[in-house]
Amino acid sequence: xxxxxxxxxxxxxxxxxxxxxxxxxxxxxxxxxxxxxxxxxxxxxxxxxxxxxxxxxxxxxxxxxxxxxxxxxxxxxxxxxxxxxxxxxxxxxxxxxxxxxxxxxxxxxxxxxxxxxxxxxxxxxxxxxxxxxxxxxxxxxxxxxxxxxxxxxxxxxxxxxxxxxxxxxxxxxxxxxxxxxxxxxxxxxxxxxxxxxxxxxxxxxxxxxxxxxxxxxxxxxxxxxxxxxxxxxxxxxxxxxxxxxxxxxxxxxxxxxxxxxxxxxxxxxxxxxxxxxxxxxxxxxxxxxxxxxxxxxxxxxxxxxxxxxxxxxxxxxxxxxxxxxxxxxxxxxxxxxxxxx
Amino acid sequence: xxxxxxxxxxxxxxxxxxxxxxxxxxxxxxxxxxxxxxxxxxxxxxxxxxxxxxxxxxxxxxxxxxxxxxxxxxxxxxxxxxxxxxxxxxxxxxxxxxxxxxxxxxxxxxxxxxxxxxxxxxxxxxxxxxxxxxxxxxxxxxxxxxxxxxxxxxxx
Numbered sequence: 001x002x003x004x005x006x007x008x009x010x011x012x013x014x015x016x017x018x019x020x021x022x023x024x025x026x027x028x029x030x031x032x033x034x035x036x037x038x039x040x041x042x043x044x045x046x047x048x049x050x051x052x053x054x055x056x057x058x059x060x061x062x063x064x065x066x067x068x069x070x071x072x073x074x075x076x077x078x079x080x081x082x083x084x085x086x087x088x089x090x091x092x093x094x095x096x097x098x099x100x101x102x103x104x105x106x107x108x109x110x111x112x113x114x115x116x117x118x119x120x121x122x123x124x125x126x127x128x129x130x131x132x133x134x135x136x137x138x139x140x141x142x143x144x145x146x147x148x149x150x151x152x153x154x155x156x157x158x159x160x161x162x163x164x165x166x167x168x169x170x171x172x173x174x175x176x177x178x179x180x181x182x183x184x185x186x187x188x189x190x191x192x193x194x195x196x197x198x199x200x201x202x203x204x205x206x207x208x209x210x211x212x213x214x215x216x217x218x219x220x221x222x223x224x225x226x227x228x229x230x231x232x233x234x235x236x237x238x239x240x241x242x243x244x245x246x247x248x249x250x251x252x253x254x255x256x257x258x259x260x261x262x263x264x265x266x267x268x269x270x271x272x273x274x275x276x277x278x279x280x281x282x283x284x285x286x287x288x289x290x291x292x293x294x295x296x297x298x299x300x301x302x303x304x305x306x307x308x309x310x311x312x313x314x315x316x317x318x319x320x321x322x323x324x325x326x327x328x329x330x331x332x333x334x335x336x337x338x339x340x341x
Numbered sequence: 342x343x344x345x346x347x348x349x350x351x352x353x354x355x356x357x358x359x360x361x362x363x364x365x366x367x368x369x370x371x372x373x374x375x376x377x378x379x380x381x382x383x384x385x386x387x388x389x390x391x392x393x394x395x396x397x398x399x400x401x402x403x404x405x406x407x408x409x410x411x412x413x414x415x416x417x418x419x420x421x422x423x424x425x426x427x428x429x430x431x432x433x434x435x436x437x438x439x440x441x442x443x444x445x446x447x448x449x450x451x452x453x454x455x456x457x458x459x460x461x462x463x464x465x466x467x468x469x470x471x472x473x474x475x476x477x478x479x480x481x482x483x484x485x486x487x488x489x490x491x492x493x494x495x496x497x
Contacts, residue, residue, distance in 0.1 A: 036480045045358075122480045142362025144370075160481065167370050174481065193358045194369045196386040221475060249475055258461050264475045271479055273472040284462035308469050321463075323472040 028132040031148060034169035035162060036126075037119060042168050043069045046192035052185045052325075054307035063087075068198040089203060096205060104210040121248075126268030129153055129244035130160075138163075140172055141190065150269060154243040155179055159269055168194060176269070178327060184307065185325075224250035224263050231261045233278035236318060238337035242330065243267055255281075265334070272324030272334060281319050283312035295332065296339040302328060311335055346375065352382050356389070 050061040062079040071092045077083035089096045097106040130150040137146050145163040152159045158181075163173040172189040227250035228235045237247070249264040253275075260277040283290075283301050288310075290303035300313035311331040312321040320338060322331045347355075347368060354360050355368045372379050476482055 119480075126480065139363075142364075143366035167366075167373055171481075176481075191362065193365055195358070196356060196382065197390075221478075248479070251475065253471055255463050255467050256461050258463065262471055262475065264472075266476075266479055269481060271472075271476040271482075273468070273475065275468055275471070280460040281463050282460045283465060283468075285465050288465060303465060305465050305469050308472070310465055310468060321468050323468045 026132075028134050028148065029127070031134070031146060031164060031169070032126075032132050033119075033123060035148070035164050035171050036123060038071065039168060039170060040070045042170065042194060043067055043197055044168070044170070044192055044194050045198070047190040048075075049188045049190060050185070051188075052307035053183060054304055056304055057306045059306045066198055066202055068200075068203060072198075072203045074203055089205065091203070098206060098209070100206075103208070104212055105205060106212050108213070122268065125244075125246060125248070125266060126150070129267045130269065137166065141192065143167075143172065143192075145172055152243070152267075157181070165192075179329075221249040221251045221264075224248075227251060228261065228263075232259055233318070235261050235276055236338060237263075238274070238334055239339075239341070240337045241265065242333045242337075245270075245272070245334075270324070270326050272322060272326050272330065274334070274338075275321040275323070276318050278318055283310065283321060285310065285312070295335045300335070302331075315340055346378055347371065349381060349385070352378065352385060356382070356385060 045064070045066045047062065047064050050063075052059045060079065061077065061083070063075040063077045065073065065075050067073045071090075073090045074087060075089075076087040077085070085100050087098045089098060093109050095108050097108075099106065130152055133149045133151055135147040135149060137144055139145070140163045144166040146166050148162045148164060149158045150160040150162075151157065157177070157179055159177055161175050161177075162171050164171050170189075170192070171187075172192060174187050175183055176185045178184050224237075224247040228237070231252060241247075244267045245265040246267070247263055248266045251262050253260050253262050258277050258279045258281050260275050263274045263276075265272050265274065283303070285301055285303040288303035288305055290301040293300050293302055295311070295313040296315065298313050298315060300311060303310050307325055308323060309325070309328060309331060310321060310323050311328070312319070313335065314320070315338070320335070322334055324331065351360075351368065355365065355372075358365070360368060372382055
């Protein structure tokens with residue numbers, strides 16, 4: 001469950017009340033809300049290409065998607081080769097990852113983005129930090145799309161552009177940019193087709209597979225302050241958070257007996273994770289050819305795993321690792337905010 | 342307003358995904374605003390669903406156990422288990438030295454681990470995957486490879 005400040009919730013409530021009661025709500029805001037929601041009555045099929053670009057490596061993923069309104073979705077992966085034949089089936093909050101190579105299905109409960117309260121808090125956080133700017137319309141993959149950009153209030157830079165189908169309001173293409181304007185990631189629909197319906201058999205789980213609960217990744221998630229209190233050690237939070245980042249989720253995970261607190265911060269678009277533990281531990285990043293640098297007077301390791309950056313250091317009591325796609329500058333700001341008073 | 346309506350063949354082509362991308366988009370937009378054509382489309386969908394239901398009702402499943410019997414016949418007589426084959430290959434002359442070697446390895450392994458406490462080396466993929474799993478629930482998340490499918494059984 002996500003935690004939001006009272007101000008953010010108030011903003012969300014105001015936005016929704018306004019949208020419901022007043023037909024003249026800012027059309028850009030209405031469009032953004034539609035793009036963030038799962039359309040309740042649009043079924044579709046298509047191919048999605050996902051590209052993440054790091055400084056030293058890029059990763060691409062391709063999957064076929066079938067969505068049956070209101071809440072069944074199947075993704076069938078075709079690339080990279082290691083994922084070819086795998087698929088993910090979701091029904092609302094339930095997510096089933098189907099792994100034919102190991103003949104197993106991993107079940108987990110996620111946050112269904114685009115529904116009710118989750119949408120309200122996500123939207124509030126996003127609008128607190130970004131402006132929505134329309135930049136006209138064009139034709140994309142044979143469809144009329146509306147071009148929308150999200151401009152970061154702190155940097156004044158464009159962080160995301162979206163091409164939104166003018167009829168269905170589905171985002172057909174979105175690109176995320178770094179602060180220097182470089183493309184960081186793109187998610188692109190190819191050959192989307194809106195269909196009247198898809199047979200339920202397309203969304204059936206295979207039989208004869210072992211069903212495993214995906215608890216190993218730290219779920220369930222909880223409110224950060226509550227999870228911090230149950231960490232079992234004196235966990236610390238950053239003294240300040242830059243550029244509108246706020247804590248939104250937390251959990252406790254274990255690695256070979258090392259109990260680790262995992263906090264997730266977001267500014268509505270970008271996310272960064274802070275891991276901390278009190279037991280002797282090091283980041284084994286040799287294969288990533290890490291760089292050494294200084295954080296709060298201590299030696300730190302910086303490494304990149306594809307598009308994801310990691311920064312690890314210790315203050316003598318706790319061991320910290322920051323993980324995200326926000327760039328080294330932002331990671332260092334967050335690290336500096338962890339300095340002991 | 343003098344709007345041209347698509348004929349039923351075009352609607353059927355649309356339902357079967359046989360229009361070009363531009364035609365498909367135009368048809369989708371037209372149906373969204375034309376109740377008479379939308380009605381035609383709905384009728385066509387209902388007919389297709391009825392035919393599909395009939396086809397499904399006509400499907401027959403293989404008798405219970407038939408698949409297993411075919412597989413058993415194809416595989417031939419059962420083979421000795423791995424343990425049975427190992428037991429047959431081991432003699433006391435081999436077992437005693439092997440047991441001694443295992444005891445030595447266990448002793449020195451234990452002694453080494455109980456020396457000075459070592460820091461646990463944490464693989465970066467542990468952090469990256471947990472980050473991806475938690476961030477997946479945020480709007481406009483990265484939509485990359487699913488965590489459950491990219492993890493190995495050895496990585497917690």
